[in-house]
Amino acid sequence: MHMADALVSPAVGGIMLAASAGAIAYSAYKCKDDLDEKKIPLMGVMGAVIFAGQMINFTIPGTGSSGHIGGGILLAALLGPFPAFLALTAVLLIQALFFADGGLLALGANIWNLGFYACLLVYPFVFKPIVKKGLTPTRISVASVVSVMLALTLGAISVVIQTLASGITELPMATFMGMMIPIHLAIGLVEGIVTGGILVFIYKMRPELLESSMDNKKLPKNLSIQKVLGVLLVFAIVVGGGLSLLASSNPDGLEWSMENVAGTAELETSGNAYDSAAGIQESTAFLPDYGFKSTDGEGSAAGTSVSGIIGAGITLILAGGTGYLIYAVKRRKEKTA
Amino acid sequence: MLEIKKLNYAYPDGHQAIRDINLKINEGESIALVGANGAGKSSLFKLIIGIAEIKDGSIKIEELPVGKKTLKDIRRKVGMVFQNPDDQLFMTKVYDDIAFGPRNELLTEEEVEVRVVNVLEQLGITHLRDRMPHRLSGGEKRVIAIASVLAMNPRVILFDEPTSFLDPQARRNVINTLDSLKMTKIIATHDLDMALDICDRVIILHHGSVFADGTVKDILLDENLLSQCHLELPLCMQKPRIR
Amino acid sequence: MSTITDSMNTINSLEEMAEGNTIIHRLHPMVKLMTTMLYLVLVISFNPYNITGLMVFAFYPVILMALAEIPYKPLLKRLLVALPFSFFAGLSNIIFNQQLALMIGPVPISYGLISFTSIMVKTIFTVMAVLILIATTSLPKISYQLLSIKVPKIIVEQIMLTYRYISVLLEQVANMYTAYVLRAPASRGIKMKDMGIFVGQLLLKSFDRAESIYVAMKCRGYDGNYLYAKPSPIKKGDWLFLVLVSAILCLMRFFDLSLFIGSFL
Numbered sequence: 001m002h003m004a005d006a007l008v009s010p011a012v013g014g015i016m017l018a019a020s021a022g023a024i025a026y027s028a029y030k031c032k033d034d035l036d037e038k039k040i041p042l043m044g045v046m047g048a049v050i051f052a053g054q055m056i057n058f059t060i061p062g063t064g065s066s067g068h069i070g071g072g073i074l075l076a077a078l079l080g081p082f083p084a085f086l087a088l089t090a091v092l093l094i095q096a097l098f099f100a101d102g103g104l105l106a107l108g109a110n111i112w113n114l115g116f117y118a119c120l121l122v123y124p125f126v127f128k129p130i131v132k133k134g135l136t137p138t139r140i141s142v143a144s145v146v147s148v149m150l151a152l153t154l155g156a157i158s159v160v161i162q163t164l165a166s167g168i169t170e171l172p173m174a175t176f177m178g179m180m181i182p183i184h185l186a187i188g189l190v191e192g193i194v195t196g197g198i199l200v201f202i203y204k205m206r207p208e209l210l211e212s213s214m215d216n217k218k219l220p221k222n223l224s225i226q227k228v229l230g231v232l233l234v235f236a237i238v239v240g241g242g243l244s245l246l247a248s249s250n251p252d253g254l255e256w257s258m259e260n261v262a263g264t265a266e267l268e269t270s271g272n273a274y275d276s277a278a279g280i281q282e283s284t285a286f287l288p289d290y291g292f293k294s295t296d297g298e299g300s301a302a303g304t305s306v307s308g309i310i311g312a313g314i315t316l317i318l319a320g321g322t323g324y325l326i327y328a329v330k331r332r333k334e335k336t337a
Numbered sequence: 338m339l340e341i342k343k344l345n346y347a348y349p350d351g352h353q354a355i356r357d358i359n360l361k362i363n364e365g366e367s368i369a370l371v372g373a374n375g376a377g378k379s380s381l382f383k384l385i386i387g388i389a390e391i392k393d394g395s396i397k398i399e400e401l402p403v404g405k406k407t408l409k410d411i412r413r414k415v416g417m418v419f420q421n422p423d424d425q426l427f428m429t430k431v432y433d434d435i436a437f438g439p440r441n442e443l444l445t446e447e448e449v450e451v452r453v454v455n456v457l458e459q460l461g462i463t464h465l466r467d468r469m470p471h472r473l474s475g476g477e478k479r480v481i482a483i484a485s486v487l488a489m490n491p492r493v494i495l496f497d498e499p500t501s502f503l504d505p506q507a508r509r510n511v512i513n514t515l516d517s518l519k520m521t522k523i524i525a526t527h528d529l530d531m532a533l534d535i536c537d538r539v540i541i542l543h544h545g546s547v548f549a550d551g552t553v554k555d556i557l558l559d560e561n562l563l564s565q566c567h568l569e570l571p572l573c574m575q576k577p578r579i580r
Numbered sequence: 581m582s583t584i585t586d587s588m589n590t591i592n593s594l595e596e597m598a599e600g601n602t603i604i605h606r607l608h609p610m611v612k613l614m615t616t617m618l619y620l621v622l623v624i625s626f627n628p629y630n631i632t633g634l635m636v637f638a639f640y641p642v643i644l645m646a647l648a649e650i651p652y653k654p655l656l657k658r659l660l661v662a663l664p665f666s667f668f669a670g671l672s673n674i675i676f677n678q679q680l681a682l683m684i685g686p687v688p689i690s691y692g693l694i695s696f697t698s699i700m701v702k703t704i705f706t707v708m709a710v711l712i713l714i715a716t717t718s719l720p721k722i723s724y725q726l727l728s729i730k731v732p733k734i735i736v737e738q739i740m741l742t743y744r745y746i747s748v749l750l751e752q753v754a755n756m757y758t759a760y761v762l763r764a765p766a767s768r769g770i771k772m773k774d775m776g777i778f779v780g781q782l783l784l785k786s787f788d789r790a791e792s793i794y795v796a797m798k799c800r801g802y803d804g805n806y807l808y809a810k811p812s813p814i815k816k817g818d819w820l821f822l823v824l825v826s827a828i829l830c831l832m833r834f835f836d837l838s839l840f841i842g843s844f845l
Contacts, residue, residue: 045790090739097719171673197773198775
C-alpha cells in the first residue's frame, strides 16, 4: 500500500526521503563495487516486469477476490538485494509520477516501506538463511511465504507509524495496527505463495538464474548490513535533529512539529481517545498565530468560521475563474494568430 | 576483409551449432545468409561480434583476429542490427540512442551531434530525432536501429532478419535503406525476395555448415538445391496459385 | 484486461501532453521539479484544521494547467483513481473526532469533518501538482536533471531503462493475458495456481531480452558506463520564474485569502 503525499507531514516525508536516499546511496555504492555490468540492463527490464506484473490480477481460490504480486522479495531473489532495491526505487518513482501512486514527498516513505524491508532486511536475513543449505522447491516456497509476510507486515507497521507521526489521522494506534497487520499478513500469505510459485518455476527451468543471485560472493556480509543500518540511523538522527532545531529556532517557519515525529505527545493523546479537541490542537498546531487559534477574534473558531468557509468557496471560484480566463485569452490569441 | 577459417562451435549443452565453416568475404559485398531455423545463422553472428567465444578455428576482420583482447577494436569494425529493435533501442530518446555508440567512443558532444545528424539525414529520418523509441512504429524502429549502428561507422554490418514483422511498405523502406548502404553487409534472412533485390552473393547454411555459396542467380533460382535445406524459391519466382 | 490498457493509456496521454510547447513546457525541468516540491511541502504543512488557508493554493494547479494548455479531463480521471485511499484514511477522522467545531446555520460541523476535508483537499492539490509536472516535462528530462543534483548514475539508468521497457512489457503481458483468458473463458483472471508459470515465463523471456539488450550495448562500445549529454543549464528566465513562483507560494502560505475575503462578508 502506497502512502500518499497528503498523508505525511513535511517532517515525516523529509526524514523518510533522507533515510531512503541514504539506503539508495549505499546500494549504489555497493553496486558500483561489485555489480556485473551485465546486470544493468537486466535490472531495468526486471523493473519493467514488476511494473507490468503488478497489473496482473489473479483469482484467490475460495474468496472470490483477486490479488496481485508485490515485487521486493521476488526482485531480491532474482537480482540480489542491492540491485533489487535500486530497481524497485525506479519503479516506485515512475508509479508516483504517472499514476499518482504515492507522491513525490511520500516517495521516501514508500521506498522504505516497500523496498527497504523486503530487499535489504528480510531477504538477506530471513530468505537467505532458509535456503542456505541448498535450493529445493520446498525451501524456496517456505522462504518466500515467510519473507513476503514479514516484509509486508513490517511495511504495514511503518505505514501506521508514519501516518500517526504525521498527525493526519485520528485513528488510535491500537485500532490502526489491529486493522493493518492482519490484513497484510493475509495479503502476505497469498503473495508469498505466488512468489514462491514463480521462483520454483524459474528454479526448475533455469536453476542458474537463481543460483547466480545466491552466489555468496555477491552477498552482503552481515557486517555491511549492520553498517547500512548504523549509517541510516545516524542519518535519521542528524536529519531529525536538524529539523527540530530549525523548527524550534524559527517558530515562524512551517509546522514541522517534532513532537509529531517523535510520536510521543501525539500518540499518547490518541491513546487517551482525546480528552478535548483543544488538546489535539495544542499538539498539532505549530503556529498559534496563524489559522484557527487566532486571538484577534477574526477567525476565532479554529480558523474555520462560517465566513472563512464562504471565503474559501470564493477563493476556489476565483482560482477557477483565473484558469478559465487564461484559457480564453490563449484561445483568442490562437484565433487571431 | 572478413575471413573465417575452420570454425567449429558447440553450445555448453553439447549442441554442435557450427561445423567447419570456411569463408572469405570481400570489401563491399552484400551477402544473404540463408538457411532454415536453427541452421546456425545467429550462432555465426554471435561468433563474429565476439559474444560467443571462439574455441576452435578463427575469424579475422581486416586481418584482426576476433578474440577477447581485440574485442574493442572488432566492435568498431563490426556492427549488428538486431531482429527485435526493442532489444537494440534501450534509451528513452531516438537522439540518445543513436548517440550511445559515439559517446562510448568518448567523442565530444559536438562531434557526437555531427555524427547523429549525419546519420539521421542519410536515412531521411531527421523528423524522428526527439521522439521516444517506444512510441514509434515497427518500421521506424527498424530504421532507427540501423541508424544506431551506422553512427559507429562500422566497416561491416550484420543484419538479423531486417524485414521480419513489417508491413509491405515498411519492408520496402527498410530494403531501400539497406541498398543505400555501401559498406560490407551480411544479411541473415528468410526473405529471399529481398536477397534477390539487394544481394550479390548467397550463402546457405545447413546444420551448421556451408551448404552452398554462390551468386544470387546460381542459388536462388535452383529449386532443387533450395528444397534440400528446407527453403523454397523466392515468391516472385513461384508460379502464382490463385483460387 | 482493463488495468493494463488503462495504464498504457495513462502513460500515453501524459507523454503526449508532455510533448506540448507552451511557456510551462519550455521551463527548465529542474525549476519545475523545485517549484513542485515546494508546493507539495507548503500544502501538506497546513495543520489538519486549517482549510481556509489551504484554499488559495488552488490557484497554482489551475493557472499552471491553463498556461500549459493541459486538458483537465484525463488529469481529473487519474485524480479519481487516487482519491479513494485518502477517502478511507480520512473517514476515520469523522468517526473518531466528533467534537463540534462550528455551526453553519443549523448544520453542525465537527473537527473530524474539517480534518477529513483537509485530507481530501490536500490529496487533490498534491496529486494535481505531480500530474502537472509529468504532463509538462517528460520523464527522461526529469531524470537527466537528477544527474545534476548528484543522484547516483545507476539510479538514473534504472529509471530510464525501466521507463523504456514498461510499454514493451505491458504489451507482452496484455498479449499473454489475452491468450490465457481465451483458453480459460470461465476464469475472471489468472488462476492463482497458474501464476507461477505465467509470471515465471514472463521473467524467463525478460531474462533473454535483457541478455540481447546487453549484447546490443556491447556491440556499440558499452563498458559498464552509460554516458549522457550534460543537462542544459538553467537560464535567466527560468531563475526568474523559480524566484517569483516560490515567493508567491510562500506568501500564499502565510496569508489566508479565504479569511481575508470572509472578513468583508
